[in-house]
Amino acid sequence: MQAYANPARFNALALSVLPWCAGITVLLFAVGLYYSLVVAPQDYQQGETVRIMFIHVPAAWMALACYSVMALASAVAIIWRHPLADVAAKTAAPIGACFTFLALFTGSLWGKPMWGTWWVWDARLTSVFVLFLLYLGYIAIWQAIEEPARAARLAAIVALVGFINVPIIKYSVEWWNSLHQPASVLRADGPAIHSSILTPLLIMAGAxxxxxxxxxxxxxxxxxxxRRIHNMEQAEVQG
Amino acid sequence: MSFTAPHVGFVLVSYGFSTLVLCGLTAIVLWQARSAANRLKDLEARAVRRRKPAKPVNPA
Known part of the structure; x- marks a missing residue:
């Protein structure tokens, strides 16, 4: 891992794996959307609206995963001062914010026909909304503070403190009464949903x-x- | 998928909006990568030009 701390090595590695990653992404989306919209059956209770699950649940999982990546990278940046760690944390934030926004938006669209309301301030929905605000706050810190080292340290502290919200989101449906259903895939006793629904869900999660x-x-x-551009421009200004 | 089923509009809006957001995010990430690469190339070319030694002037 330490070998890739060097940005030049990381760039070379990223360049070689990127075409594969992009290709696999497109393939998984094509197969996942086909399964989600064509192959998967209607739910006997929810009807067609069950298909929202195939984009809502992966977005929610990625919202948590991106924040976990951000918090882990921030911890590495603070403890070991890994050169790429704060780059990894900073760049994960806007992507995670988009996934969180999509989880909230598609959840609201799923909630209206199923619960009869677009939004309710219950534990799961509120804690995911707090996660969205944490992403925005983290991005705002990087935008507001000009000195990169200071911004990195403050943003890393915010990311680490905010990580407390991740287990709260996960267990909110068990700790408090919630309109939101409890976990049905990531459970100690295995998934509680039929394979015809689970298969498209897992393919879309992969995508x-x-x-x-x-x-x-x-x-x-x-x-x-x-960062290289910034350094070169500084050098140019200083003559 | 049945397009006449109840609430199918919610499904279509969910998929349409998710596609829009994810394609928009991808476009922004790619555009930023391209503009940074172009800027870096430009700066590197200028730095190379500056490092080239000036031709000696012949006093004669």
């Missing part, structure tokens, strides 16, 4: 994961280039 990996690698390469 969202690969999309995150692809976009994150591109965004990290861009951030490394931006």
């Amino acid at each position: 969202y994961t690969m999309l995150f990996l692809t976009l994150h690698l591109i965004a990290m390469r861009t951030e490394i280039m931006k």
Whole structure:
């Protein structure tokens, strides 16, 4: 792992795996959408609206996964001062914010026909909304503070403190009364849903994961280039 | 998928909006990567030009 701490090595590795990641992403989306919209049957209670699950649940999983990546990278940046760690954390945030927004939006669209309301301030929905605000706050810190080292340290502290919200989101449906259904896939006794629904869900989860990996690698390469540009411009100004 | 089933509009809006957001995100990430690569190439070319030694002037 330490070998790839060097940005030049990371760039070379990213460049070689990116075409594969992009290809797998497109393939998984094509297969996943076919299964989600054509192959998967209607639910006997929810009817066609069950199909929203195939995009809502992977978006919610990725919202949590991106934040976990951000918190882990922030911890590495603070403890070991890994050169790429704060690049990884910074570039994961906008992608994670998009996934969180999609989880909230599609959840609202699923909630209206199933619960009879677009939104309710219950534990699961509120904690995911707090996660969205944490993403926005994290991005705002990077935008507001000009000195990169100071911004990185403050953003890393916010990411680590905010990580407490991740287990709260996961267990909110067990700890408090909620309109939201309890976990039906990631359970100690295995998934509680039929394979005809589980298969498209897992394929779409794979597609969202690969999309995150692809976009994150591109965004990290861009951030490394931006830092190089900044250094070169500073050198040019100083003569 | 049956397009006449109840609430199918919610499904279509969910998929349409998710496609829009994810394609938009991908476009922004790719555009930022391209503009940073172009800027870096430009700066590197300028730096190379500056490092080239000036031709000696012949006093004669």
